[in-house]
Amino acid sequence: MRELRRWRTLITLPLLAVLLAACSSVQPWVKPYEREHLADPIMQIDPNPVASVYLDHVFESREDARGATGGVGGGCGCN
Amino acid sequence: MKLLKTSLLCSMLLAAASLAGATDDLAPGAPGPGFSLASMGGPKVDLNALKGQVVLINFWASWCGPCRQEMPVLEQVYKRYKGLGVTLLGVNVEPDSSNAAGWLKATPVSFPILFDTDSKVSKLYDVAGMPNTVILDRKGTVRFVHRGYKPGEENEYMDQIRTLARE
Amino acid sequence: MSNWRIRWLTVAVACGAIAYADVLPDDRADALWHYYGGGGITVEGPSLLVRKKIGDNLSVAVNYYVDMITSASIDVVTEASPYKEIRRQETISADYLRGKTTYSGGFIDSVEPDYNAKTSFLAVSQSMFGDLTTVSMGYTRGWDIVGKTLHGIIDPDFHPRADRRNWSIGVTQVLTRNLLASLNFETDESEGYLQSPYREARYFTGAGDGYSFEPQVYPKTHTSNAASVELKYYLPWRAALTGDARVYEDTWGVSAEDGSLKYMQPLKHNLTLDTLFRYYTQTHATFYSDLFPYANSQNFLARDRELASFRSMTVGAGISYQMPVTRFSWLDKATVNLSVDHLRVNYLDFRDDLVSAPTPQQEPLYVLTANVVEFFISAWY
Numbered sequence: 341m342r343e344l345r346r347w348r349t350l351i352t353l354p355l356l357a358v359l360l361a362a363c364s365s366v367q368p369w370v371k372p373y374e375r376e377h378l379a380d381p382i383m384q385i386d387p388n389p390v391a392s393v394y395l396d397h398v399f400e401s402r403e404d405a406r407g408a409t410g411g412v413g414g415g416c417g418c419n
Numbered sequence: 420m421k422l423l424k425t426s427l428l429c430s431m432l433l434a435a436a437s438l439a440g441a442t443d444d445l446a447p448g449a450p451g452p453g454f455s456l457a458s459m460g461g462p463k464v465d466l467n468a469l470k471g472q473v474v475l476i477n478f479w480a481s482w483c484g485p486c487r488q489e490m491p492v493l494e495q496v497y498k499r500y501k502g503l504g505v506t507l508l509g510v511n512v513e514p515d516s517s518n519a520a521g522w523l524k525a526t527p528v529s530f531p532i533l534f535d536t537d538s539k540v541s542k543l544y545d546v547a548g549m550p551n552t553v554i555l556d557r558k559g560t561v562r563f564v565h566r567g568y569k570p571g572e573e574n575e576y577m578d579q580i581r582t583l584a585r586e
Numbered sequence: 587m588s589n590w591r592i593r594w595l596t597v598a599v600a601c602g603a604i605a606y607a608d609v610l611p612d613d614r615a616d617a618l619w620h621y622y623g624g625g626g627i628t629v630e631g632p633s634l635l636v637r638k639k640i641g642d643n644l645s646v647a648v649n650y651y652v653d654m655i656t657s658a659s660i661d662v663v664t665e666a667s668p669y670k671e672i673r674r675q676e677t678i679s680a681d682y683l684r685g686k687t688t689y690s691g692g693f694i695d696s697v698e699p700d701y702n703a704k705t706s707f708l709a710v711s712q713s714m715f716g717d718l719t720t721v722s723m724g725y726t727r728g729w730d731i732v733g734k735t736l737h738g739i740i741d742p743d744f745h746p747r748a749d750r751r752n753w754s755i756g757v758t759q760v761l762t763r764n765l766l767a768s769l770n771f772e773t774d775e776s777e778g779y780l781q782s783p784y785r786e787a788r789y790f791t792g793a794g795d796g797y798s799f800e801p802q803v804y805p806k807t808h809t810s811n812a813a814s815v816e817l818k819y820y821l822p823w824r825a826a827l828t829g830d831a832r833v834y835e836d837t838w839g840v841s842a843e844d845g846s847l848k849y850m851q852p853l854k855h856n857l858t859l860d861t862l863f864r865y866y867t868q869t870h871a872t873f874y875s876d877l878f879p880y881a882n883s884q885n886f887l888a889r890d891r892e893l894a895s896f897r898s899m900t901v902g903a904g905i906s907y908q909m910p911v912t913r914f915s916w917l918d919k920a921t922v923n924l925s926v927d928h929l930r931v932n933y934l935d936f937r938d939d940l941v942s943a944p945t946p947q948q949e950p951l952y953v954l955t956a957n958v959v960e961f962f963i964s965a966w967y
Contacts, residue, residue, distance in 0.1 A: 367716075368715055368716025368717075368718045369718075369762075370716075370718060370760050370762065370763055371538070371541065371542075371546065371547075371716075372546060372547060372548050372549045372551075372716070372717070373478065373480065373512035373538060373541045373546050373549060374538070374763050375549070375760075375763070376480065376482045376513065376763075377763055377764050377820040378760060378763065378764075378766065378820070379482045379483060380482070380820065380824070380826075382820075382824070382825070382826040382850050382852060382858070383766065383818060383820055383826055385758065385766070385768065385816075385818065388616070388923065388962070388964065389635075390616040390618050390633050390635045390649070390962065390964075391616075391618060391923070391925065391960050391962055394618065394620050394633060394960060395927065395958065395960070398622055398927075398929075398958055399864075399866070399900075401892075402892060402898075402929075402931065402954075403842065403866060403868060403892065403898070404834075404836070404838075404840045404842060404868060404871070404892050404893055405810075405812060405832070405834035405840070405842035405844065405866075405868065406772075406774065406810070406812065406834070407752070407754065407770075407772030407774060407810070407812035407834070408754070408770040408771060408772045408812035408813055408814035408832055408834075409770070409814065409832075547716065548717075569642065
């Protein structure tokens with residue numbers, strides 16, 4: 341579990357950074373009208389869920405590791 | 420479990436922080452910032468020259484789904500209220516206007532299309548969502564701001580335009 | 587595959603549910619044919635999905651999935667006989683959008699002759715900070731009943747339970763106009779009968795083949811933690827490069843790391859090319875051994891190769907074609923897709939006991955190679 345402790349620090353720090361950013365007077369640095377590339381279909385986190393879920397299943401059936409394969413957000417920022 | 424508890428706490432604080440409001444829309448009652456932008460196939464359009472008319476400014480982009488959905492609807496609104504001293508400006512926010520020009524070839528509109536290629540006007544109007552619609556009264560004061568577009572929202576636009584047109 | 591790891595498909599599905607925060611998922615239908623062949627097993631079947639919005643705030647999806655298994659794998663051939671089996675899985679899920687928050691929930695039912703898995707999941711996803719940040723949290727519960735068949739007949743007295751609780755949290759952050767980052771954590775707790783009722787461990791006897799079999803004994807609880815990071819970058823000529831890395835640890839002593847690189851390149855004529863490279867490495871569970879020194883040598887015994895030490899590499903490519911749909915006014919978009927992946931696993935402490943050798947310790951280390959094919963048509967309406 342020692343390795344995971346190291347990873348915990350590596351990962352909680354960016355989380356805290358995001359938290360601080362939201363709390364302070366920092367404005368969102370990518371404006372909605374600058375999201376052209378993020379709105380492009382090729383930048384979707386998971387464009388074909390049925391296929392990616394299946395491939396994850398292939399790996400998880402043969403490996404002991406599982407989890408932490410999700411992802412949300414990005415995109416166009418519309419509405 | 421400790422890690423998860425910490426992460427949960429972080430995210431709850433984050434959610435609370437987000438309510439503190441990271442972006443401010445241009446407040447109704449403030450004067451609409453003036454600008455002068457190049458228009459598609461025409462001369463520069465100056466906002467100050469439109470004083471006396473009710474002006475609906477719609478910030479849009481060809482890559483934004485709800486924006487594309489809204490354009491034909493705006494065309495109908497424009498055609499309907501043109502005669503009442505109401506004008507509509509479609510401000511395209513893309514740095515490269517060729518995509519917008521291409522889309523408009525397939526779906527033409529008759530209201531003026533302006534190009535805000537360096538995002539100056541988008542910044543002036545605190546555009547905080549795509550699309551963004553700002554309605555100015557005949558004195559040039561911001562009266563209504565709409566973030567995003569949902570089908571049916573054009574009824575609100577029309578109600579607000581009618582109210583402002585009567586002033 | 588009547589292995590308890592089938593349950594983990596549900597985790598992937600649950601993660602898929604935590605997919606949207608400020609916009610509901612698009613209405614779509616997908617028809618997929620999947621094929622896996624390697625290591626003496628072929629598994630193929632359909633996966634069908636239909637998703638539809640009801641009103642402005644609710645999106646509902648149903649999925650029907652089938653695995654048709656023909657197995658003569660190393661695990662089966664050495665201790666049992668080759669078999670054919672069908673597993674069916676049905677999922678229903680819903681996403682409810684209110685402002686910038688999406689609430690998701692669903693239920694999954696997986697049925698095969700010797701395994702029943704029921705799963706329910708709940709998730710909340712919140713978009714914030716000018717839609718640059720999305721935070722999501724999920725909770726999953728699983729209830730499984732493990733069965734055992736002998737020559738096709740179910741053992742009526744064998745039906746232990748295995749229950750699972752899973753917590754996940756993720757943050758997706760827009761870093762620049764061209765870069766997205768995603769962090770995910772997941773904790774999993776299981777208890778009950780967590781092993782395969784068919785597989786056995788082996789111990790050294792010195793006589794005959796040099797070994798004999800004994801039943802596996804697994805702990806009754808299992809806790810694991812996984813953490814991953816993903817970066818997605820928009821390349822200036824219009825392509826997307828995705829890199830991800832994950833670490834995993836559990837209370838059985840297994841630690842694993844994996845990373846992948848994906849490249850998506852739109853081509854002419856409405857084609858898109860996808861390529862994948864994935865690397866995975868794992869160290870064995872504390873109670874795992876390919877060959878124990880004698881019978882009953884430890885409290886817990888396992889020889890499941892999923893708990894062994896191994897390295898694996900996957901390379902894959904896919905092509906997608908966007909079909910013209912102007913003829914059908916009710917269709918927004920449609921694609922035809924084909925992808926092929928090649929997987930190779932090098933086991934470091936699991937031996938191929940089908941190969942006769944002077945002593946079991948001299949059997950070659952097992953190597954698994956497999957091919958995965960996915961063919962699917964998607965329609966958006």
